[in-house]
């Protein structure tokens with residue numbers, strides 16, 4: 138159980154792993170995640186399930202700190218110590234009409250199963266994926282397969298259009314194309330996407346990424362404010378209506394342990 142059967146480097150510091158875990162794989166629905174623990178003394182981190190078959194799940198992660206770096210050092214044949222899931226409410230999939238799926242950075246892998254399910258449900262799917270630079274664009278072929286149109290942006294213009302996903306979104310919204318927007322990526326990207334769609338009153342679902350610990354609604358670590366009320370992203374989400382989310386609260390809580398995170402990296 139939890140054996141790594143495939144490992145690939147998708148981009149500098151972004152790794153994909155296919156992990157043998159039939160019980161999680163068979164229950165998984167798009168939008169759900171697992172909580173991972175790499176070693177006995179290690180912390181617990183959430184990672185979205187990017188795909189699943191009967192026996193295996195795919196996770197895609199960016200090595201940003203101690204735990205993701207430790208995970209990235211595991212090899213094919215190694216076992217991940219603990220995997221808990223599938224957790225969180227699945228994304229609500231329906232035939233909405235014309236949907237826009239927006240992914241930023243490593244969030245594109247998390248967006249993929251949602252876009253795939255939306256396509257299968259009969260939606261017209263327009264996707265916009267973005268990253269800082271060409272090398273960090275991941276899941277391009279996968280997103281192409283499940284999208285009717287795919288737009289790519291990079292901050293530096295090295296691939297696709299130069300600029301942000303929200304530049305393309307603004308342009309497309311001028312034509313009033315979308316019945317619903319789905320966004321997964323850095324909190325700041327989801328904030329701006331929500332601001333842009335709010336002006337056109339297009340319902341927008343974002344997948345929030347606060348710091349999570351237990352992933353089961355008990356520790357309160359993942360508290361977010363939605364429509365003025367506290368919610369626990371691990372059990373009430375991670376999907377929420379973007380227009381109702383207090384993104385500034387989320388952005389400040391994401392930095393809560395920055396000092397300690399830097400210290401453990403320096404000590405490593």
Ligand code: FAD
Nearest residue numbers: 182183184185198199202203204205346347348349391398
């Ligand atoms: P650290 O140096 O400890 O932290 C770097 C930054 O990551 C922190 O500043 C903080 O903003 C965030 N972070 C730290 N600890 C946690 C934690 N326990 N929970 C959440 N965020 C944390 N990342 C991916 O690369 N791929 C994914 O598919 C993915 N899916 C996610 C799904 C959900 C529901 C959530 C909430 C987050 C997801 N993340 C994903 C983010 C991922 O959990 C963090 O990048 C990871 O925990 C960083 O751990 P670290 O020790 O390597 O880095």
Ligand code: FES
Nearest residue numbers: 350352354357371
């Ligand atoms: Fe503990 Fe959500 S992670 S309540």
Ligand code: MG
Nearest residue numbers: 180202203204
């Ligand atoms: Mg950490």
